Every structure is written in C-alpha cells, then in structure tokens.
Amino acid sequence: MKSHLILSIVAKFLIPLVLLFAFYVQFHGDFGPGGGFQAGVIFAAAVILHLLVFGHAATEHFIPTAVLKIGAALGVLIYAGVGVASLLAGGRYLDYDVLADNAVAGQHLGILLVEAGVGITVAAVMILLAYSFQQRGHDA
Amino acid sequence: MSPQLLMLSCLCLPLVGGGMLLLAHRRPRLRELILVLTAALSFTSALALLLQFREGNLLRLDLLTLLPGLDLMFEIEPLGALFAVLASGLWLPTSLYAIGYLRARKEEHQTRFHFWFCVAISATMGIAMAGNLLTLFVFYEVLTLSTYPLVTHIGNRGAVRGGRVYLGVLLATSIGLLLPAMLWTLHVAGTLQFTAGGILEGKLAPALAGLLLLMFVLGVGKAAVMPMHRWLxxxxxxxxxxxxxLHAVAVVKAGVFTITKVVVYIFGTGFLGTVPAQRYLVYLAGFTVIAASVVALRQDNIKRLLAYSTISQLSYIVMATLALAPLALTGAGLHMVAHAFGKITLFFAAGAIYVAAHRTQVSELDGMGRRMPWTMAAFAIGALTMIGVPPSAGFVSKWFIIAGAYQADLYFVLAVIVLSTALNAFYMLPILHRAFFRAPEGRAHGEAPWPMRVALVSTAAASVLMFFFHAPILALTRSLTGAAP
Amino acid sequence: MREHLPILLVVLPMLAAPICSMLPRGRQAWLLATAVSWAVLAIAASLLIRVHAEGTISYALGGWPAPIGIEYRLDGLNALVQVLVAAIAACVLPFSGRSVQDEIDADRQPGFFALLLLLITGLLGIVATGDVFNVFVFLEISSLATYGLIAFGRDRRALLAAYRYLVLGSIGATLYLIGIGLLYALTGTLNMQDLAARLPAVADTRTAQTAITLVMVGLGIKMALFPLHLWLPNAYRFAPSAISAFLPATATKVAIYLMLRFVFDIFGVGFAFGRLELNEVLLALAAAAMLSASLAAMQQRDVKGILAYSSVAQVGYIVLGAALATPIGLTASLLHLFNHALMKGALFMAMGCVMLRVGRTDLDAIRGLGRRMPWTAAAFVVAGLSLIGVPLTAGFISKWYLVLAALEAGWWPLVILILVASLMALIYVWRVVALAYFAPNESQRREEAPLSMLVPLWLLVLANIWFGIDTRLSVAMAESGMRVLMAGPP
Amino acid sequence: MSWLAHFNYWAVIVVMMTGLYMAIAQSDLMRKLIGITLLQTAVFFLYISFGFVRNAQVPILTEGAERYSNPLPHVLILTAIVVGVATTALGLALVVRIRERYGSIDEAELASLADEVEDLEPHHDFDDQDEHP
Structure with a gap:
C-alpha cells in the first residue's frame, strides 16, 4: 500500500477522537440519544478508516479477525445472557428490575450490559464486513 | 376359526406369502413352493368364508376408522363371496402356470413378479370383501398400482409405453370420475356403506342420479366400457x-364387480328404475359389446383379440346389471364366473402356444391342434364358452341374461346378445378351423411344460363342469337379487 | 422455570447460535445444534400440552404488560405450529450431520449451523410473538439466515437463487413493514390483540385498507403464494440438502400461519373477507397456484425442482381451505399445513440421501434407485403417495377435508380442481417412481445412505402413515387451531 | 393546499416507488440492491414522519413537556435500519461472489450463463478464503 502522508496524519489525528466519541455515545445511551447500535457503528467507522488508510495487514495486526469473530458472537451472548440472568434472578425475560437491589439500579445495570453487548456485536460485524470486502478486492 | 379372522386371513395371506417369497428369492424351488402353498391356503380360506356365509353368519370386520364416518371395513355379501372364491380359486392354477411360464421363458426378476402378483391378489380380496365404497376404492387403487409392475415386467420400450396407457387410463378414470362420484354420493347420502336397497333413494333428483351413474360407470375404468377400454x-x-x-379375472372383474355393487347397494335397483338415463347406459354397454366384437374380428394377434373379446364380454355383464331385472342380475353374476373360466383358459392356451411354438398371431396357428392337442382342446372349450354354446358355462349365463332381458322387456339387449353371439362365432371359429383342419407348418414342437398344461386343462374342465353343476353358484347369485327386490 | 418456557423456546437457539459459530469444528457445532433442537422440541411439546390443558399462555417480555411491552402469546394455533417447526428441526438436524459434512467446507460448517439455529430462532419467534413489529424483526432474522444458508449450496446457481430471494424477500418484508407502520399510525398500537380491538373503529379509512393490502402482499411473497412464488423453486433446488429439507416444511408454513393470524385474528373475517373480499382474490390465486405450479412441476428435469414447484401448488391447497373461511375449511387448511410439512420434509430428505450418494438429483440420477438405495427409494414412494393423497397416508386426510369443505361451501369447481391437481401430482411423482424402479441402470451397486440420515427420514415417513391412519391427534389439533381462528378478533 | 400539508408522504412515495422500480426493473444486480436500499430508506422516512408532532419537544430529559413527539417509531426504525444494513451487506456479499463465479453481475447475462456447466476448480481458492482471510 502506498503511503499518503496527509491522509495518514489526518487519520491518526481523527481515529482517537472518533473512538472517544463512540464510547461517549455508548455509555451515554441510557440518558440521551445514543446506544449500542450507533456506538458500534461509530467505533467500526474509526477502524474502517484505519483499514482504508493503512491497509489490511496493519489493521489486522491489532484487531485480528479471530477476535472479531468471537466478539460478534460474544455480544449476542451478553445480550441474551442478561435476559437469562434476569430469568434466573426470578424476573421475566429481560426484566432488568431484578438485576440489582432496587429497580432503578437494576434498569441501569441491565440496559448498560445489553447496550454493551449490542455495541460489541455491531462493531465487530461491521469491521468483519469491511475486512472481507477489502480482502476480496485484492484477490480478484 | 372365527369369521373375522378368516376375512383377515383372506386379505393378509397373499401379503404374508409375498413377503416370504421376497425372503426366499435366492432359492427358486422354495419360493415356488411358498407361492403354491399361499395360493392354496388363500383359496381354502376364501372357500371357508363362503361356507361360513352360507351358514348365515354375519361377516363384518371393522379394520380402522380414518375419520368419523369414514372407515375401512369389510362385509361379505353373496357376490363378494363368489368373487373372492373365484379369484383365489383361479390363482392356484395361475400360479402353477406362471411358474412354468417364467421358467420356460427364463424371465428376469421372477421374485418381483410373484411378489406383485401376491399383492394384486390381496387387493382383489379387499375389493371382494369391501363393506363400503371407500374401502372398495382404496383396494381398487392398490390393485391398479400393484399390477403396473406386472404389466411392465418385460421392461422394454413397448412395455413401458403400454404400462403408461394402462396406468394413465385407470388412474385418470378413477381419480377423475370415480372419486368425485364417491364424494358426491357421500355428500348427498351422508354415508358410503353398502346397504341393501341402496342409499340414494329419495336423496337425489333422477336426472342428477343419471349423471352420477354415468360417472360411476365410466369412472370404473376397469370395467372397460367404451370409451374407457383403451387400457386393456x-x-x-x-x-x-x-x-x-388379472386381465381376464381379477382386474376386469373387479371393475364389473364394482359397478354391480354400486348399482345394487348404492343406487338400489328400485331407485335406479326411476332414473331415465339408466336406459342410455344400457345402450352404451350394448354398443361396447358389438363394437369390441367387431374390432376383435380384425385382430391377428391372439392376445389382442382376446383383449377385445374381454371388453365385449365385460359389457355383457354391465349391460345385464343395468337391465335391472332379477334374472338378468343372476345372469350377470353367473357370467362373471363363466367368462372367468373361459377367458383364463383362452389366455393360458395363448401363452402355452407362445412358450412352445413362439407364435403370437392367429395366422400362424395352422395345424396347431395336432402339435398341441391338449392346449387346443382347452382353447376350443374356452372359445365355446365365449360364444355360449353348450356344454360350456357361457351357455348358462347367457341363458339367464336373455331370460332377464325378456323379463325387463329390453329387446335391445336381446338383439345385442344375438348379434354378438354371431360375431363371437365369427372370430373364434376360424381359429379352431385353422388349428384342427389345416396342415401344420414349420418345425415340429411339443406341448408346453407340464405345470402350464395342468393349469389350462383344469380351468377348461371347470368351464365344462360349471355347465352341469351350477346350482351352488346360482343359489348365491339368486340371493344377490333377493337383496334387491 | 416452567412459566418462562415460552421465551426459553426462542432464546435457547438464539443463545446457541453464537456459541456454535465460535466452535472450532463442524462436528461439535452439529452436536450442539442437534441437542438444542431436541430441547426445543421438548419445550414446544410441553407448551402445546399446557396450552391444551390450561388455555392461552401469555408472557410479557421484560415484565412490561401486554399492550405496552412485547407479549408472547401461545394459543391452540401457534403452539401447534411451534411444535411443527421444532419437530422438523429435530428431524433435520440429525439428518444434516452427514450431508453437511459432504456438501460444505469444513471451516464453514460452524457458521452453517449457527445460521441454521438463527433460522430456527426466527421462525419460532414469528410464531410465538404477539407483537406485529416483533414479527418483522424475527421475519428478517429468519430471512437473512435463509439467504445465507441457501448461498451455502454447492452449485453456483445457489448464489443467484439466494440473491433473487434476497431481493424479493426484502421487498416483501418492506411492504409488510409499511403495512404495520400505517396500522400503527392509525391505531397507535403494535400488539396483535390491541390492534384487533382498535381496528374496527378505523376500518373504513383508505389507510387501513392500504395497510391490509400491503401486509397481505408482503406475506404473500414470504409464503410463495402464486404469482409471488418466483423465488422459491431455485432457492429450494440449489440450497444444501439439509436446508431444502428444512425450509419447505417450515418457512412457508410459518408465513401461512402469519397470514391466517392476520386475516382471522387481527383484521377479522368480516372485514378482510366480507368487505374487502380478499377471499375471492385468495381463492383465485390458490386455484392458479395449484394448476400452474403442478403443470410446471410436471415439466421439471430435476427432482428437487419438481418438489419445489409442488410446494407452490401445496401452498395453493392450504390457502384454498383458509379462503373458504368455514370451520371445516380452516381445519383442512391447518391439517394440510401440518401434513404437507411431514411429506415435503420426507421427500426432500430422500433427495438429500440421493445427493449424498449420487451427487445429483436430476431424473437421470434417479434411474435404478430402487436397487441402489432401496430404503431411500421406498421412503420417497411412501411420502410421494402421501403427496398425491392416497388413502392411508396423511395427504389423503387433509385433501379429504379440503374436498368436504369445498362441497359444503357449494364450490363444485373447486372439488374438480383439487382432483385434477392431485392427478397432476400423481403424474409428476410417478415419473420419479417409475424411473427409480422400472428403469434399467448400469451401476447396480448397492450404496444406501447412512443410518443417521435414514432414521430421521423414516421417522417422517412413518409419521405420514401414522397420521394417515390414526387421525385423532392431528385432527384434534387442527380443530383447536381452527377454533382459535374462528373465534375471531377479541 | 391540503395535499401540500402531506408533502412528507409525497416524498416518501416518490422515493419508495423509485426504489421499487429499480429493484424490479434494473438488470444490474448492484442497482437492484440500491433500489432495495432506497425502498427501505423510504420506509424509514415514513415511520419517522409519523412520530413527528408539530411544536413538540423531545420527550426525554425535559421536564413538563406537554406535547411530545412519539419516540416509538424512532426506536422501531432503528431496528429496521439494522435489518436493512444486514440485508444490504449480505446482498453485497452475494453480488461479490456471483461476480467471482460467473464473471458478470448483469441479470440477462447471468440467465444465459446459469445453465452452462461451471468449471469449479479454478475458482475454488476464492471460496476457501471467504470470511477467513
């Protein structure tokens, strides 16, 4: 991959910001607009930017495909697991009230976990998609 | 044995025998022993059933209920008992004959052949004992399907083509006409039970009843009423x-048997008398009698000639049934038996000629009477039965049909019988003339193998015996008309 | 735990799917998926029994009560459909072990089973949920999984088939989405019960009528109702064997269930059939489906193609019974829904066995099958007889009911139509059977499919016979489903 | 000017029909996908404009809002967007692989290619790399 100086400098500058914004959206989700879907996509956008600028090898070096695959599955597991946990705690499926001592804290905890799961899965899947499309282009 | 067990054994013995055949397929002698034993046992149980019936036992067997009001059940009535005995009784000589035939021809897949034969017999028993129309229909279809592998047994292109016509016509008529007719009956009458005196009386307008009857008569393709005769x-x-x-006894008789059952136990002869369209069906059957005989006149292939003769003779029975006179109905029952004896003898003879002399055409039969005296003598008796000349069984049955035609004042039927008798003589007697009064041609050959000869002589003898001793059969068919005043 | 079974039914395969995708070997994924499918069947069966003993079960997700939160609602109808889906899954998964090993690259097998589990999740979810938007979500989960699974097919035409299905399926789902969006705008609710209660007030608006039409067309695509069936034949034909055994028996059935639910329970017969006269449209389409698809099936050169077109025709049968909107018609429809799943599952499984041993399923591959694979061929014959509707098989019972329903409604031409279509079924099934048994073949080697495939196959075949002889259970189930539908909107 | 009051619906209808037309009539597989995406986007618009209430406030984080927009359609459509993305991604993946195995993404050409027997071997190495770079 040819190096584009301006692109790589701008990218290096932007990527941390985008990542930070992703985390903001992720954890602010239970108070305001935001949540796992959006945060996951924003996170993925940062990684995809890295992929486009620095190439597949560089990106895969710090986010390997195997990790992404596990991440994609793990997110779903967290989501469904929270539901099952609330079952085990004596409530209904996805009834967050029972997850902590009082209902409000329970709702907080529950939504946080669920959104985390969603975020991980969405980010992982988006990055995986980008990886596989990128790969195809080079082989063909 | 209890009558129910007897009925079950009539139905299942051939199946069990067929299954054992399959197991014994590596040992031909054992296989053939099983076949003959099965046939004998089936005949015995059918005969025992007939005796039970004559003692006046109520013979009824509920097998299973598919849906409320829709069950598979069996009930013996005179005609059914007669049919069961006839089919299983003729199976015994036929199995002997088939063993000889297949061995002499060195056919492949003999086990498969015998197996499907057993299934077909079992289905025939089911038809004979059926207690309602649904049961009859089920076994009717089983019979069609189980005979397909037999028809296409040779496996060449011609056999496959013939098989396709066979299956196509029989299934198309049964699903396209018989099944709707059955559904209509169920819808109108609320039951499909065979009941003495019929179940449709007063429930269907005569004009519609005529249509329904037409659907039944044409839908039972096995009866080969024109234009549904092509399969034969x-x-x-x-x-x-x-x-x-199958094509002289079980399958085609299943057809006329079904029509008779429908006329007697579904419509009821009394009700059918008020249906105007019934007359036209008599004409249709009469037309078939004459037309098929005319076609038979022009055939040179022996088996095709016999097939058209069968079409013609079947329509005798249909016509006699539809004449609705008690005597004619008796004649119909008698003719079922008489024609069975005669036609099976004729086919046996044709097969024996084919095996011994490799001849299939009428024009090749010159002098055959001297080469194969047993075979041709039997053929002559069969031919006489077809024409209706004493001392053969055909005379008795035709006598009753004619008497019935007088009784019903149906001079059309009378004319048809006279004309067709003449036509029968026209196509049968020249064969006998060729065989006995012309000099033989070609290389010399002997008779067919002994199992075949035993079979054809015994059926020919039965045909003659029936002329002299037909009282038991007559009693049975009379009681059929007793059910239908 | 017992009260949570309705949700566990859906969550179990959903939880298992990601685990499956993480497993290193296809074999392990298969074992897990099989175990899950059996557990799901057990749960579904226990739920069905409970519904029959105690009546409708309602389960509120997250503890939010019905009209606000998402509600899972099981009654005599969908508990039955769930058991059907679960049972077919429990049969197909053991069956799939060998055929997947044979047809799919080793490293892609865990993904395959994960998608299959997701498909099961989606289908079970559609059936269980009482919320129309939730239906959309599960519909898309199952559809996406299906597109992916079809693309696993070895033939490159599988890709094209998957793509076509994706385009049409997405259009269908989108139309459905618009429809329920309009309904939501009108009534302010997405809960089925609530929707049914509020719909009559606004039924006269054009928006409501548009919404209903959109929903019906969207579902029509999903259930492959003629003429929206174009995606189906190739999708079934080129999918991996396990998938083409699973889909016809479940996916279209679930879509049909959904249509029944909408027409009878949400819109109400009086509105959908009485005022909009949808039944006449459905009747005409069903009739066209039966005839045209049967004709097409007769011309196919590939057995899976024949079976696929026959599936389109059978959808026609099912819709026909429903469109009559009489108790007996609905019973017939539900019976056929159930029975057809049994027979098509068995037929496609038999073709899976052929695929494994012969590698193709065109008519030439069938030659002499009766000798090469006697058990497979015999299974095909029995299931084929059931498809034709021969007495003593399950197919006969449902067709019999259908004919009775048509007679009762006074629709004579329909009776003829059903019989003609059965005759055509006979022709296309017989073509295969005649080749299998009466056509000579050079290779007379005997190479029967492995037991792991034969046992599930014969289980379904025996079910075909069982439900053809002892009809008490199936008819009682269908009737209880019918009563739910005939009761109409609450 | 009552028809103008519903201009959002008019916009939705135009986009929707454009998408539907593309999805059905275009023979290029990529354009079909774009059509599908347009169609879905139109539905998103539709839902979002349902939720809009004139002179209303955001319902969360504001005390005492009298009139507020309905948040539910937004939530619903979030799900639908995710579904749409997944569909598009899957569609694209299929298009890529169709291109690899057929060498074309034009429907008319594909139809003629479909019945030809494929030479499986040369392409096989691509398949194996699918999702496993």
Missing part, C-alpha cells in the same frame, strides 16, 4: 399369466 389392449404387453388372471 395396452396391458397385453404383460406376460401371459398376468393377462390370464
């Missing part, structure tokens, strides 16, 4: 034992 000549691609038992 097509089925002649089958090996001769199949043509003999």
């Amino acid at each position: 000549p097509a089925a002649m691609v089958a090996p001769t034992p199949v043509s003999a038992l």
